[in-house]
Amino acid sequence: MAKNEFDIIKHYFAQQQLHRDDVALAIGDDCALVDVPADHYVAVSTDSLVAGTHFLADADPALVAYKALASNLSDLAAMGATPAWVSLALTLPTIDEAWLAPFCHSFFELANQYNIQLIGGDTTKGPLSITLTVQGLVPRGQALTRSGAQVGDDVYVTGNLGDSAAGLTLILNQHHCDANLASVLVERHFKASPRISVGESLRGIASAALDISDGVVADVKHIVDRSKVAIEIDVEQLPLSAELLAFCGGDRQRAQQLALSSGEEYELCFTAPTAKRDALKAALAHTNVKYSCIGKVKAGSNLSLLQLGKPLTWQLSGWDHFVVTNN
Known part of the structure; x- marks a missing residue:
């Protein structure tokens, strides 16, 4: 003992x-x-x-x-x-x-x-x-950073988004749903898959990268700030799981908002030149990890959300360790 x-x-x-x-x-x-x-x-x-x-x-x-x-x-x-x-x-x-x-x-x-x-x-x-x-x-010379995004780059994320927030809500007993669905979402909150193979494969292809620990709307702003660019995200392109949509009762907008603000996802968000789309596809083929293009790098210095080409005014914030203290 x-x-x-x-x-x-x-x-x-x-x-x-x-x-x-x-x-x-x-x-x-x-x-x-x-x-x-x-x-x-x-x-x-x-x-x-x-x-x-x-x-x-x-x-x-x-x-x-x-x-x-x-x-x-x-x-x-x-x-x-x-x-x-x-x-x-x-x-x-x-x-x-x-x-x-x-x-x-x-x-x-x-x-x-x-x-x-x-x-x-x-x-x-x-x-x-x-x-x-x-x-x-x-x-040397191959590390991915937040500061390399260029105007015209595509913006990508791995996996699905929002499941961790749904799982946390269930852990805190702030929502009730089918037991099997709850079990899946709670496990996804605790057991994210580190995207090591993806990160290694992005060397020489991605222009900027970070992991999603505080939510897309919070974390993407780090690329905006460090790269001195603007980023537009098309909310219709956000990858949503069937389980998240079921958790949201089929309310797609609510699921999109969770996908944007969910912290502790530990998926990767990265930018890459459009000209490297084929190279990206080939590089990630062996990882068996889903990835989705969700936006574009633009000239400017802000993050904006679009839906069907029109600006959205959703007031969303990411994870804040000094605000959320009961999880």
């Missing part, structure tokens, strides 16, 4: 079977040592998940672990980086082995799937929170 921080590390976090050749020293010393291949950058991202903000305190720990790592892997995907190493800082109210066991099993299962090794971190006592720092590798 784990009695202290060092027991937790020994029994739960030093047990990953995956051992990458580029890790010279991992858990057990003051620092980890890793070997970076020549002509590569290290892409680094840190995110925290806090009970009461990102997940309910009584949520399934296996789902919490998956969501924590998947959301961080999504940041690497957005940069076109290949996952390599991860550090975990875990704060627990008490040593709860019934919580730790499924958390670690789920965490390592996903980590092994993406060939990412846990190389260090910290455990401490306090309100339940999880902080991950993921590191990946990207060839």
